[in-house]
Amino acid sequence: MIQKRGEKMENDMPLYDRLTEHIKLGRSSFHTPGHKGNFFTPELMELDLTELPDTDALFEAEGVILRCEKAAARLFGAERSLISAGGCTLAIQAMLRLASLRGGRLLLARNSHRSAVNAAALLGIEPVWIMPEGGKSYTGRITPEAVEQAFDEHPDITACYITSPSYYGELCDVKGIAGVCHSHGALLLVDNAHGSHLAFMKENVHPLALGADMTACSLHKTLPVLTGGALLNISSGTLAECAKSAMSLFGSTSPSYMIMASIDKCISYMFSEGAAAYRKCEDDVGELKKLAAGLGIPQPEGHCDPLRLTLNTASRGISGERAQLDFFEKMNIDCEFCDGENAVMIFTPFNTERDILRVREAISELGKLREISEINGRNEVPPELPEKVLSLREAVLSIPEMISVADAAGRIAADTVCPCPPGVPLIMPGELIDEKIREALADNNIHKLMVCR
Numbered sequence: 001m002i003q004k005r006g007e008k009m010e011n012d013m014p015l016y017d018r019l020t021e022h023i024k025l026g027r028s029s030f031h032t033p034g035h036k037g038n039f040f041t042p043e044l045m046e047l048d049l050t051e052l053p054d055t056d057a058l059f060e061a062e063g064v065i066l067r068c069e070k071a072a073a074r075l076f077g078a079e080r081s082l083i084s085a086g087g088c089t090l091a092i093q094a095m096l097r098l099a100s101l102r103g104g105r106l107l108l109a110r111n112s113h114r115s116a117v118n119a120a121a122l123l124g125i126e127p128v129w130i131m132p133e134g135g136k137s138y139t140g141r142i143t144p145e146a147v148e149q150a151f152d153e154h155p156d157i158t159a160c161y162i163t164s165p166s167y168y169g170e171l172c173d174v175k176g177i178a179g180v181c182h183s184h185g186a187l188l189l190v191d192n193a194h195g196s197h198l199a200f201m202k203e204n205v206h207p208l209a210l211g212a213d214m215t216a217c218s219l220h221k222t223l224p225v226l227t228g229g230a231l232l233n234i235s236s237g238t239l240a241e242c243a244k245s246a247m248s249l250f251g252s253t254s255p256s257y258m259i260m261a262s263i264d265k266c267i268s269y270m271f272s273e274g275a276a277a278y279r280k281c282e283d284d285v286g287e288l289k290k291l292a293a294g295l296g297i298p299q300p301e302g303h304c305d306p307l308r309l310t311l312n313t314a315s316r317g318i319s320g321e322r323a324q325l326d327f328f329e330k331m332n333i334d335c336e337f338c339d340g341e342n343a344v345m346i347f348t349p350f351n352t353e354r355d356i357l358r359v360r361e362a363i364s365e366l367g368k369l370r371e372i373s374e375i376n377g378r379n380e381v382p383p384e385l386p387e388k389v390l391s392l393r394e395a396v397l398s399i400p401e402m403i404s405v406a407d408a409a410g411r412i413a414a415d416t417v418c419p420c421p422p423g424v425p426l427i428m429p430g431e432l433i434d435e436k437i438r439e440a441l442a443d444n445n446i447h448k449l450m451v452c453r
Ligand SMILES: Cc1ncc(COP(=O)(O)O)c(C=O)c1O
Pocket: 086, 087, 088, 089, 090, 113, 115, 163, 167, 191, 193, 194, 218, 228, 230, 422
């Protein structure tokens, strides 16, 4: 048989081989998963089992899985914690389902991850949008004042959904926002995908400890858990009653036992030596942040995730993407994410001393580049929201069509379009693409998008 270029042959394993080769490179991982390949032993592979009389069942948990969930609840100070083997996405879907059961409207941060927008569409939730503030180079923060104003304008809001921390590490004033929500009898839901470890910092700044009613946490991003392992944490027994059925609405009937077992192992580690290891990591990253600040490399301002390092490479005249290619890659560093202005790195105690040394060296090298006085903010979002023509649900479930941005004026978006995820989308499903939005899409190098037919 003649193999076409790039085509998989029957005896060929392109993905498997690439992953194996990547591991052999010995690069320093500053991306997810949080275990960085340094926590689990190969025996975990043998635990790929299924629902058996003695292994419990995720959506009808009453045995070992329930015990594991109860331990997670104790660890995070929740009334109830539910395991997800379908990532934080599944926890977000369940969280929104639970919020929707109360009726009323949802206040949804405009910088929400697409998993929340898609879940809202599937559940028929038509959100009131709230804009983050101060996100010129980053995603920005929702403030208690803005939430208060939203309640004044929409007294039928019964739940508010925010993301904290942001991808860049910005933390919202969760305590303040929770206070506002509770004074209006509303729930606060937090997408804490990037912040599971916040419960183990010197100061516990996990959103649940600060008053959130529910948090969706991607354990796998910052704790030693296999990719796909997440938790839904709930602060009240009433909400918890329907939580399993809310999760089973979206979840696979074959959740991975390896992922669930990895969560169990992580919980046990965090109860023992894990917390101290994370606090030590906080010191290490704090030193790197100080080094960068001393060299005049800007980082997000205000209250931030202690373990997230966001370096504004644009201050040295190079985009984050270019810095990854020209700098970090050559120093064997893999970042979590690079955009037009920043390089973002996730640290956990599973980074080695060699990893930390490499970053120290990279920061010093970056500091030697000439400083640029004026940095252009990326991801400029037009201040007014686009006109809404269809509901989220109608747009997401419409028959979509991929078109060129050049032809997009006058069409209705069928998908979320974000210039540089994570960020504030320029357009959401159901909104009209006018000439101004079309230009903004083109300016952000977006060439194609999905519209409703
Ligand atoms: C802010 C945010 N929320 C939710 C998710 C979804 O998490 P998961 O990939 O665990 O499903 C992500 C993923 O990157 C994210 O960045």
